[in-house]
Amino acid sequence: MVREGVGIEIITGVYGQGTAEQNETVNRILGTNAAARFEVYFHWYNLLHELGHGVMWFYAKDRPHPVDEEMLVNQFAAAYWLHYGEAKKLAVLRETVDYAMTQFTRPAAEGVNVAEYARDKWGQDELYNFNNYGWFQMSCVADVLRHPITLPEALDKMGVANAAAQPRKELRYALCAENAVCILQEAVQILSAWGVALPPVRVTFDDDPNRHMCNIDM
Numbered sequence: 001m002v003r004e005g006v007g008i009e010i011i012t013g014v015y016g017q018g019t020a021e022q023n024e025t026v027n028r029i030l031g032t033n034a035a036a037r038f039e040v041y042f043h044w045y046n047l048l049h050e051l052g053h054g055v056m057w058f059y060a061k062d063r064p065h066p067v068d069e070e071m072l073v074n075q076f077a078a079a080y081w082l083h084y085g086e087a088k089k090l091a092v093l094r095e096t097v098d099y100a101m102t103q104f105t106r107p108a109a110e111g112v113n114v115a116e117y118a119r120d121k122w123g124q125d126e127l128y129n130f131n132n133y134g135w136f137q138m139s140c141v142a143d144v145l146r147h148p149i150t151l152p153e154a155l156d157k158m159g160v161a162n163a164a165a166q167p168r169k170e171l172r173y174a175l176c177a178e179n180a181v182c183i184l185q186e187a188v189q190i191l192s193a194w195g196v197a198l199p200p201v202r203v204t205f206d207d208d209p210n211r212h213m214c215n216i217d218m
Helices: 020-030 034-059 066-084 087-103 114-121 130-146 151-157 177-193
Strands: 007-013 201-206 212-217
Touching: 007 034, 007 177, 020 034, 020 087, 034 066, 034 087, 034 177, 034 212, 066 087, 066 114, 066 130, 066 151, 087 130, 114 130, 177 201
Parallel strands: 007 201
Antiparallel strands: 007 212
16 A cells, blocks of 8 residues: 555656766667657656556565566566557667667676576676666566566566556657656556556656666655
């Protein structure tokens, strides 16, 4: 049950507002039309990834290992947008992830998969540089886009039993950082119809384009 006074804060970085080095790295990883790809990935897809951590906070009986939770919230975000998203944005998301994967240097040894690598390195500085953590996250997104599950399946895995499935529909948003607020507020309303009660969500914008996270306000 959601307690009074509790809220969810989604922190999200803004394209082009970081240091010259940060901006250059983002442009290299995203390639052509980096600004548009950034908006689709971070201010559309990843907003639901971060909100998924909020769902886990309130509904998961036992929080899994952080690597497993990252995989679950990626499944959730992909399932949400496959249920509600525009085909055009989904195509850009796939294109963005496919391109980005060519720009990372694989940090895992031959024969070690992404989950094994991340579990072994979790909490160590090695995982958290831009290349290694970016490779981990983009690998997870690439996998869930190749092997999607339904939104009811994702919610069930996150601890929401017997979600009240709602009809598919296409939500259209003009993508920009400012619309992150609208996307998240509408997602909270939509999830409520599924039987997933969440507290109000607030969005905090950060100059660092690589800073994206979920906090629970207590």
